[in-house]
Amino acid sequence: MSMMADTVERGCPSGLAPPAEDRASDFSAFVREAGKEKALSLSVRGAKCGGCLSKIEGALQALPGVTTARMNLSTGATDVRWTGSLDPNRVAQTIRDLGYGVSARVEVNDADLHKAEERKLLIAMGVAGFAAANIMLLSVSVWGGHGEMGEATRRGLHAISGLIALPAVIFSGRHFFGSAWSVLRKGKANMDVPISLAVILAFSVSVWATIKGAEHAYFDACVMLLFFLLIGRFLDARLRRRAYSAALDLASFQNRSVNRLSCSGEVNAVRAAEVVAGDRLLLAAGERAVVDMTILDGVSEVDESLVTGESLPRLASAGSKLFAGSVNLGAPLTGQALAGTEDSLLSDIARMMEAGEQRRSGYRKIADRAVSLYVPFVHTTAVLAFLGWLMLGAGVEHAIMIAVTTLIITCPCALALAAPVAQVVASGRLFRKGIFLKSGDALERLSEIDHIVFDKTGTLTLGEPELMNADRVPAGALTMAASLARASRHPLSRALVSAAGPGQMATNVREQPGLGLEAEIDGKVCRLGSADWTGAPQDAAKGPVLWFACGDETPVRFDFHDVAQAGTRRTVETLQAEGYELEVLSGDREEAVAAVSRDVGINHWTASASPTVKVKRLEALRAEGHNVLMVGDGLNDAGALSLAHAALAPGAAMDISQSASDAVYSGGPEKVPFILETAKRAQNITRQNFALAAIYNVIAVPIAVTGHVTPLVAAIAMSASSLIVTLNALRIEAGGHS
Amino acid sequence: MEIIIYLIPVALCLGAAGLAAFIWSVNSGQYEDLDGASYRILEDEDKPL
Structure with missing residues (x-):
């Protein structure tokens, strides 16, 4: 089967099939000048394997004058630069010939913003990780030398820890401080408030402890807290950026050119966004309409399956209305735009989507619900611990210390990792x-x-009809009918060709829109199409049919159905x-x-x-x-x-x-x-993770409030809870569906 | 034990070098295409003569 063989060889064997490709726009409208070179940013769809990468880049580099061709396999963004007179449409066609979908990429500044945000978080995470590891190195020697180490040495090690922690806290912590400050000014509190409080207070009391030469400093705890929290933030930002690039693909879809007819009848390729109501547009065979239009001239069949879901094409002629998203299957059509792209059906649907998505964004995630319980809980506990110790006669300094260790130990590390890791x-x-x-x-x-x-x-x-009665039609009829069908884009013709397999195409095939095809084979006039067209008897056939007749022979019926x-x-x-x-x-x-x-x-x-x-x-x-x-x-x-x-x-x-x-x-x-x-399964694990985080707090809070938290206990508790939550998330992988 | 006065700065400098390399790799976009990078290793750049 020729079509089968095609799909195996073309496109990506492992990933998404490219969306049904129509004859796309004139890419010369999207070429940028970059110094002496010309540059084109494309969005390639359907490439998800290593073979695709080398195939696409190799083919592009083989084009004359191409200096760079680089594709990002994760996003499909492909940049091509060349010198000389290479036709940009040839660049796009090269990719399309390999079996991938391609459109001009929308360049927006927002995309860079998202990227910068993700990079900032990653670097902040790296800095916090570096500081946490090095301070831990020094802290372990302090803990290990407990009772033997001289006060001067300990103070020295604490001072070095503080010097490492200070820039790390400022640099990595600003994400939390900034957000906490902006909500506090509005009189509200989010998760970043207790985080910022814990980090700043822990750092301050540690500085105080170092100056006084006290035994415990919490530099390691406050940097480690930042490190674990930033892991969660980073994973979250990465997921969000993926969602955003999907939205960019939607914009790229509208980013195509349109053939506009000027008053003198000249055809110009313009960007779709430039079309206004009243423009005369030319819709070539295989092209998809980007705006709603009324047909002025021409008769052809249009595929509206994407607009209405109707699987059979409809006949369009002068006076009929064509919706954005319809594909012209036959002869060229001239139409008048009823609206610009912004007011067309496609944009209406995009607006409906936006409304729905807004409603969906009102959805309250389990993580948010957990946070709204967590924030007041932590603040109350810390304040109560402080007041309680004061009333029991402890010094202010000691009471502050207890309150700070409570803040540190109830750190939301496990909470922050619970959902993103899963x-x-x-x-x-x-x-x-x-x-x-x-x-x-x-x-x-x-x-x-x-x-x-x-x-x-x-x-x-x-979405493709299939021939039902291939073994019941007379031998030879299928082959001959297919030789006519090869000239047409009609879905039934394509189904017929795919059932017949490879073969010749008849010469001089004429297409009558809405009726069928006609050609001369061995001196006989052969027709493929509707019952009227072939002179076959009308019958009430269920489902789509095609008739084929050659000369005076009895017409043959082909039955099709859309199979599950x-x-x-x-x-x-x-x-x-x-x-x-x-x-x-x-x-x-x-x-x-x-x-x-x-x-x-x-x-x-x-x-x-x-x-x-x-x-x-x-x-x-x-x-x-x-x-x-x-x-x-x-x-x-x-x-x-x-x-x-x-x-x-x-x-x-x-x-x-x-x-x-x-x-x-x-x-x-x-x-x-x-x-x-x-x-x-992921939801179960997330719930378990939140339960684990809660259990952890039930154990940790009494220890902190009673004043038994040393920096060592804090470090162990924090890492252990984060580790348990992460390991639990890995269970999503195990077992299950085959 | 005085050796620690040299060892701690040496250890910190080594760590900082690693951190600098990490920041450079992030800023030069090496984490932009994690899927592609793993395949590019296997690509043959030498064309047969």
Whole structure:
């Protein structure tokens, strides 16, 4: 099968399939001048393996004049620089020919901001780690020399520790101090307030202890506290940046050029953002509309499966309206833009998504809930300890010392690591199965799901019709029909070609939009298309059909159906056994939806659902108190995806749907149970971690309040609690689903 | 024990050198593409003549 062979050879064997690629924009609109060189930033999708990296870079470097070609495998960002007259479209085409999706990359300053933030945290973490290790080296000798070491030596070692700690606390601690100060000014408190208090007080009393030549200094504790907390912060920032770059991909999707006709009929490539209502636009074969438009001239078939979910193309001619996201399958169309890109359907959907995401961001993470309990608890305990010791007749100095050790020992290290470590381990487990998690709290929301809504086209099914009766049609008919079909982009033609395998293409094939194809083979006029076109009898066939007739021979009928992906039935049974309620919500025709739903064993289905209907259904389910998981791939699902409690999109989905979802998976629906299981497991572990942190505090606080915490006890307690939480998170990996 | 007066600064300088190398590696973008770096090692740069 030629198409099968193609997919194996092209693209990434291990990762996401590129989204369905249309003939994309004119890249010359996006070239930058960089000194003597020209530069182009591209966003490559579907490359997730080492072979992809060398294939893409190698092919680009082989182009004439290319000086640098470098791809970032983690993000897909590819920078190409060249000198001379190389056509930028050839650069893009080279990547596309290798089987990857490519679009011009949106450059925004925000991306650098996120990157800088992550780097700052990483460096702060490195500095704190360096200081903690070196101070610990000195502290261990102080503890080891207990009772033998002279006071002068001990004071000397404490002084050196203090000198190392001071710059480290200022440098690494400013992240916490700044945030604590800004919330304090508003009269509120967050987690950073007790952290800052603990660090600053611990440092101050240690300086005091050093000057006085006292036995205990807590320099090691305050730097170590910063180090552990920064690990948690860094992991969190990295997860957030991943989510952000996914949003950038959405922007890149709109970043394409449009062929605009000037008054004199000249064609200019302009950026999509420049289109305004009233512009005359040319939509070439295979091109995707970026704005809503009315057709002025031309007749062609358009694929609206991404907009409406309808799997069969629709005929578009002068006067009909075309929505942004439709792909022109046949002859070129000229249209008039009804609105700029900002007011088109695509942007409407993007806005719906934003609204949903805002609602979702109101979701309160378990970590936040834990913090809101933790902050007052710590402050009260420390203050009570201070007052209690004062009342018992201890000196102010001693009472302050006790209060500070209480703050240190109840340090939220375990609390700060509890959720991020579990998320990192869980997303690593998903990643190895080809699932990309896009937000940290997604796992939490996924674990609360009780109702799953599937889209049909492209999610339960492959979105490509399949020939049903290949073995029942007369021999030779399929080969001849396929030779005509090779000239067309129609999904049914492509299905016919894929069933027929490699072969010749008939010469001089003419396409009649909405009717079919015609060509002369061996002196006979052969036609492939609708019943009218081939002179076949009209019948009430269920599902899509194609007729083929040559000369006076009886027309042959080809039956197609949209098949469910392999293993979907078993997946459905697994999910139902685990107690999830399932339903299908599709924009496709009733027969098609009913057939597939019956096939996979889902009883509850809705057909012909527009994006608005989908959104309404999701809202109704939410009102009933369900936590809904939406699995979908099309433009028409994007609104519903962002409204759902959690959302998944297959790797071949529209970019906009991938952006609206919490995770993107490669492969079929069989990944859904695995994702849900991992999420539940991660959530259990996170809860256990919070419980462990609470137990730790129950043990540690009495020790601190009674004044038994030495720097050694503080160091052991802090590392032990962080280590236990981390090791517990690693259990997410172990065992489970096969 | 006076040797410790030299040893502690030496130890700190070695550590600081490591820290400086780490900061340099972060700022030169070596942690930007952790997936790609592991594959680039295996790439053959020499083309057959």
